[in-house]
Amino acid sequence: MGETDSFFSNKSAKIFVAGHRGLVVSAIVRKLQSLDFTNIVVRTHADLDLTRQAYVESFFAAEKPQYVVLAAAKVGGIHANNTYPADFISINLQIQTNVIDSSYRHGVKKILFLGSSCIYPKFAPQPIPENALLSGPLEPTNEWYAVAKIAGIKMCQAYRIQHVFDAISAMPTNLYGPNDNFHSDNSHVLPALMRRFHKAKMEGAKEVVVWGTGSPLREFLHVDDLADAVIYLMGNYSGLDHVNVGSGKEVTIKELAELVKEVVGFEGELIWDTSKPDGTPRKLMDSSKLALLGWNAKISLKDGLVDTYKWYLENVKQ
Ligand SMILES: NC(=O)C1=CN([C@@H]2O[C@H](COP(=O)(O)OP(=O)(O)OC[C@H]3O[C@@H](n4cnc5c(N)ncnc54)[C@H](OP(=O)(O)O)[C@@H]3O)[C@@H](O)[C@H]2O)C=CC1
Ligand SMILES: C[C@H]1O[C@H](OP(=O)(O)OP(=O)(O)OC[C@H]2O[C@@H](n3cnc4c(=O)[nH]c(N)nc43)[C@H](O)[C@@H]2O)[C@@H](O)[C@@H](O)C1=O
Numbered sequence: 001m002g003e004t005d006s007f008f009s010n011k012s013a014k015i016f017v018a019g020h021r022g023l024v025v026s027a028i029v030r031k032l033q034s035l036d037f038t039n040i041v042v043r044t045h046a047d048l049d050l051t052r053q054a055y056v057e058s059f060f061a062a063e064k065p066q067y068v069v070l071a072a073a074k075v076g077g078i079h080a081n082n083t084y085p086a087d088f089i090s091i092n093l094q095i096q097t098n099v100i101d102s103s104y105r106h107g108v109k110k111i112l113f114l115g116s117s118c119i120y121p122k123f124a125p126q127p128i129p130e131n132a133l134l135s136g137p138l139e140p141t142n143e144w145y146a147v148a149k150i151a152g153i154k155m156c157q158a159y160r161i162q163h164v165f166d167a168i169s170a171m172p173t174n175l176y177g178p179n180d181n182f183h184s185d186n187s188h189v190l191p192a193l194m195r196r197f198h199k200a201k202m203e204g205a206k207e208v209v210v211w212g213t214g215s216p217l218r219e220f221l222h223v224d225d226l227a228d229a230v231i232y233l234m235g236n237y238s239g240l241d242h243v244n245v246g247s248g249k250e251v252t253i254k255e256l257a258e259l260v261k262e263v264v265g266f267e268g269e270l271i272w273d274t275s276k277p278d279g280t281p282r283k284l285m286d287s288s289k290l291a292l293l294g295w296n297a298k299i300s301l302k303d304g305l306v307d308t309y310k311w312y313l314e315n316v317k318q
Contacts, residue, residue, distance in 0.1 A: 007067065007110065007235040014039045016065035018050060018099055019072025024114065024172075026179045027227035028069055035231065041065055045072075051094040060106035068103045068111040069230060070096065078141050078211075078279045080186040085144040092148035100155050100167060110166040112234055113156050115149040115242065117173045117219070117283050118142045127248075127286035130171075130241055139280040153242050160240055169242035170233055173285050177223035177304065178311040190220065190305075193257055194312055197266040202318070206268045208261075211276035214254030219284045221247045222304035225297045232295045246285040247297040253278075256301075263305045 007013070015032060019025040020042030032040050041063055048059055050072050074084075074091040081088055096113060103111045120128045121136030133153070138146045149171075156167035176190040184195065193210065200208045229245045237243060251259070257270055290296075299307075 008035075010066075011036050012039050013037075013066040013109075014041060014063070015067040015069065016041045016063065017069045017071070018043070018095075019070075020044065021179070022071060022075070023175060023177060023180045023223050024071040024226060025069075027177060027223040028071065028230055031224070031227040031231050050098055051091055053094075053098045056098040056102050057105075060102040060108075064106060065103075066109050067234065068099065068108050069114075069234070070099050070111060071114045072099070073114070074145075076181070076186045077188040077192065078277055081142040081145050082277065088142075089144035089148050092145060093151060096148070096152040096155065100152070100159060103167075104159050104163055104165045110168070110234065110238070111156070112230060113152045113167065113169045114230070115153055115169055115171045116145070117171055117244070117246070117285050118146045118280070119149050119153070119171060120283065122280050124283070126282055127284045128244070129286045130244055130289060133242070141277050141279050156242075157240055166238055168233060168237055168239065170230060171242050171244050171285070172226050172229075173219040173221050173244075173246040173283070175221055175223050175226055177308050178315070180223075180308070182312065182316055189218070189253060189256065190260065190308075193260045194264060194305075194309060195316075197261050197264040198309075198312070198318075200268060201264060201266045207271050208266065208268060209271045209273050210253070210257050211273050212253060212278040213274055214252060214257065214270075214272055216253050216278045216280065217250045217282040217284065218253065218256065219246050219248070219250045220256070220301055220304070221245065221297055222299035222307070225299050228298075229290065229295050232293075233290075236293055236295075243290050243293070244285040244287045245290060246287040247301075248284075248287055249301065250282070250284045251301065259302065259305060263302075263309050
């Protein structure tokens with residue numbers, strides 16, 4: 001354990017990337033393929049339900065992956081988190097417990113667990129350092145998901161301490177890009193607004209409704225940058241503590257809405273629905289630990305939005 005260069009030296013090592021149709025996993029698979037990794041194992045949710053411990057055990061016994069990236073999860077925006085708290089806590093606890101434990105039991109050399117910036121207290125110091133974890137109350141709209149993710153970090157740490165198992169955790173900020181979830185209500189803000197502005201443009205609507213006050217600040221990272229960071233950490237980090245992964249740039253939701261509106265080419269007005277929750281007021285992460293390890297984000301929000309809208313037009317049924 002602690003040997004960090006072997007990941008890049010064996011391009012035929014078997015890597016299980018859990019959650020393969022998702023935003024993050026599809027980007028990680030693209031990144032691994034671009035680096036000539038040849039033995040990437042994926043399973044659809046229908047083929048392998050990761051909440052079922054016996055199925056997960058059988059899968060690991062049969063496939064014996066050498067590396068695991070765990071990005072399968074129950075994921076959604078502020079409305080989904082607030083509406084389905086039981087799903088967000090129970091599904092995520094089950095998936096991560098099954099996958100981390102089976103990885104250890106079946107001799108996986110290294111696992112990376114993906115958490116989220118929502119693990120931090122609602123009023124954490126800004127930018128948020130890794131050691132702000134468990135220093136205050138969570139944001140109520142996503143505390144169930146956050147508690148599951150915090151348990152994932154602690155499980156990786158506990159297995160490292162007790163079993164000398166190379167389990168690391170990365171905490172991404174709000175992500176976006178190709179293969180995002182563009183659902184009208186359950187998605188995150190960026191794909192939700194892209195879809196709503198596009199629909200309004202096509203229908204010649206004069207107004208688009210945006211949730212909340214527009215004042216919360218969010219940090220966005222393109223999923224290709226996140227995939228690059230994840231692979232970088234697989235090859236260059238083997239520590240007990242989790243690592244923040246952000247772009248270092250934040251915008252208000254109002255600024256984001258104006259930018260998405262411009263990229264999509266919608267020319268009407270924004271109407272703010274203040275009956276909808278704002279969520280946490282600000283969550284800019286301090287990603288200096290990752291910068292010290294040698295990694296920084298490359299894709300600007302404007303370029304990332306243009307790329308994502310192009311993908312949306314080519315791939316999402318209008
Ligand atoms: N998107 C974001 O802004 C952020 C995401 N993250 C984290 O990144 C990771 C990936 O998120 P993201 O790609 O956005 O999410 P997606 O919803 O796009 O992808 C998650 C994937 O997990 C699969 N999955 C869910 N439940 C199960 C299950 N029981 N068995 C097998 N597969 C399952 C989903 O399949 P299906 O759709 O069929 O259920 C889906 O393919 C998650 O850990 C998330 O917490 C962290 C910070 C921000
Ligand atoms: C990644 C992260 O994602 C979630 O937390 P969140 O950052 O609050 O995410 P969000 O993208 O849903 O909202 C951001 C802001 O945007 C506003 N907003 C405006 N209009 C729409 C809109 O149409 N849809 C949505 N979803 N939000 C909107 C919304 O009111 C809020 O102020 C959690 O799942 C959390 O667990 C998590 O990990």
